[in-house]
Amino acid sequence: MSEVPNPLVSIIILNYNAGKLLLNCVESVIKTNYSNLEIVVVDNASKDQSHLICKEKFAKIRLVENKENLGYCEGNNVGIRQANGEFVVILNPDTIVSPNWLAEIFSAYKKNGDGLYQPKILSLYENNVIQSTGNMLHLFGFGFARDKGVPNSNQRNEIEQIGYASGTCLFTSMNVIKKIGLLDSFLFLYHDDLDLGWRAAQIGIKSYYVPNSVIYHAESYSLKWSSKKFFWLERNRRYCLLTHYSKDTYKKMQSSLILVEMMVWLFYLSKGFLGAKIRVELDMIKNKNQIANKYNEIESKKIIPDKELIKLFPDEIFVPKNVSGKAGSKTFNTILSLLSKRAKRSILS
Template sequence: MNTSTDTPLVSIIILNYNAGQLLFNCVESILKTSYSNFEIIVVDNNSHDQSHTKCKEFFPQIKLIENKKNLGYCEGNNVGIRSATGKFIVILNPDTIVSQNWLDELIFAYNRNGDGLYQPKILSLYEDGILQSTGNMLHVFGFGFARDKGNPDDLKYNKVEEIGYASGTCLFTSLDVMKKIGLFDPFLFLYHDDLDLGWRAFQLNIKSYFVPSTAIYHAESYSLRWSEKKFFWLERNRRYCMLTHYSKDTYKKMRFSLIAIELLVWVFYLKKGFVVAKIKAEIEILKNRKHIEEKYLELETKKIISDVEMIRRLPDEIFVPKNVSGEYGNRTFNRILSRLSRKIKRDIQS
């Protein structure tokens, strides 16, 4: 790592919460990066495993910020962004290993395609050649999903392309773009934070891109995995994003399809044994109606791209991993989703 002025400085922000050895491995891989001008900012969310202090002792060149409490993914990363001095920033999970050329390729893609949010190919750290994401996608009902997750990497993508939103596992952009979008929304705390950011970016005509020429390797969800607590955050934040991002006119035109989807979601949570998580998510939405309305009004005043234009570009189906729902359940769910999605695309034109 050096401070050469030949290349712009990249601030790499790693948010740590009891990541243990994973944090060490991540930092070690970054230090092998072929791009020379970067800083590493480790923001710790009050870990009790001391991984952050041990990492600082072993890698004294990193900048360590210690939060007094767990601020969550969103505000934790915001702390790092506010302390960043680079032209570019990377939001990087601590349970990742980066490729040697990752920054070179992401910067090259940014310079060719312009302001935007970028993600590399994400592969499994523990399953050789298995994809975790070739771009994250947004569905009209607020569901977010990683394209090709669990599939073998067949190298079918060979050029930079627009996607729904860039994965928060490894998100690259400029500091100016991040400030223009408005950083991460602290209300979300964790999960769907990248979806929300990409959605807000698109409304400002800032696109998200997938860069297939480089990859990172991800252990995935080292803290919560697929748990009732995770389902709570996913559902709470999905509902929050829909209520704050869609105009009231759009919501009105979607109301019948939304009722049908809500019934499906209730059935899904009941079958998974997580109905309490769904109830808690709905209570949270009701308790925060005032904040939701204020956020809605803020986003409506900034919106450049209309709901109609955005919805028209969204996929009709989603991908659900088999460990979340069986193959038959996925097919049934997607058949219903597709019909309702196509109906909405017709309805919003009226």
């Protein structure tokens, strides 16, 4: 744990055609009531000139221009490699931070030590509506934001351990990054934070939710809900399942997982995204060597066995209203919960 009163914090903001959102984000970070920070804007070959406008308006920021779109993961990795701080924050460009957001996270860090931290995330456009009070990891690889869409009434007002810290705003130390490793560039975007938090948990590094640190998020300014977004979410969910569980664990849960996969196929069919799901399966075959190599790497570093982590996984997930109706979500969760409990009994026995 750092003993420097106000250690340098590097704020990494990855930009890709974020327009005025980027300017608003940087302006809010500058107003943070923590003085010892550097702002590193990494641009993924934007065509809207937002990064250049930002640099012109805020001369003190450090601008790193990638020659091509490297995706969320490698784009942020570029920023982390450029960072000079003892601590680092990955921050989306479609966010506005409150003045004391960073001080509150540091307060939590001083109590809990090295880990991955996220603030309370509220909607930028919906008044007092929650986007996340901590992200959670499900047995079958689904990641979800807790309390999403729920009115904010100061519920969950204690610092607590969560499944993984949201990549919308993720605080950690460079020391932790060195232990866990950088974001997995193969993922490109989506579930990158889930993967990072899962890898962290496997080596005994916890993730935390800090309720008194508050930011506001526009959410999905680039892809919205689309076939392309569903492809990345499902492709990376499958990748994480195949790389994070030991072969023994995967074998024990496979019968339940087959039924889950049938449900996912039906879901994609109902949404008109069947082509995206087919592309996912073809991508898994195409990248089997990448998957095998990542599996071996994770297994070699794993300290905490699957059984211990699985005990903490919730049996249900949250499905946003704009993805599935209330009745559909309830039915899905009922079946999912039964299958999760069944798989856990097999694994933990």
